Amino acid sequence: MDTLTVWLLIAGLAMSSFVTRGAFISLLSGFVPPPPLQRALRFVPVAIFVSLVVPELLLASGQLHLAVSNAKLWAGIAAIATAWRTRNTLLTLLAGMAVLHLARMLNG
């Protein structure tokens, strides 16, 4: 990759980062969402993060991988249970990584 392409890439991505992030905090900060939209916004965290997490746990090479040998699925279940019980991010991380590597070891 040549130097110009690298810096054009960085500049372009930086711009898109700022525009997407600043859209309503900076650029259109005068926009007050009508009440129905405000109620909809409470679902944003669940909508985005569940959409990011579930395919990582259940898909392998784009295919549904529902099997005992799916170490990420076990790790995810352990992490969800830990997060539910403790509300502690570090414990969730440790439980998930421990189960991930344990499941891989058990599967050989």
Place this chain on the structure above:
Amino acid sequence: MVALPGIVSWGIISGVAMIGAGLTPLAGIAMSVLVYAGASQLAALQLISAGAPLPLVLLAGFVVNLRFTLFSLSLSPYLRHLPPLRRALYSYGVSDNGYALSINYFNQHPDDPGRDRFYFGSSVLVWGSWQVGTVLGIVVGASIPSSWSLEFTIILTFIALVVPHIRDRASVAAALTAAVVALATAGLPFRLGLIISAASAIGAGILVEYQKSKAPSAQES
């Protein structure tokens, strides 16, 4: 602020990817400071390494970043009263983890007048952890065995962040919809599936909430 280990390891992954794609350490650091968007950087680097034309790569990076616009809209009521420069700085600081932590805090402390300082503090910590991770990835990343699966830590962090938000029937409906639609649309390019499944999940949440408000005698969930 215990989400930080996941962010550091995600930063390491990004640092490794940038060096792997042929960026110099300086360009890598510039990218992580100026772009500051792990998923978007990884998607762009993957595409450009595969020989995709620059406009397409930028479009992909933009689509991956679209979730920030929802975060921006969701945070705006809490930051609207601040001066423009502060809001510009806060815009730059929007991140997955900072957003989830802050929205959690705002929900729990609806009357805290200094809540934007919570947002600022968590954003600074997330930003710092990310940059530390990136530099580590650039410097020592190649010697970390891929069998450690460090990239999985960010998924575990997201799990820890999202679970407290699933607390009533409407949010359960949103979560189930997000899960099903995300699986069904995972094959779409540029992670367009993320936008489709997020929109469907928000729709499902609204629908369930609306039905509940139409039937006030229904069991409170």
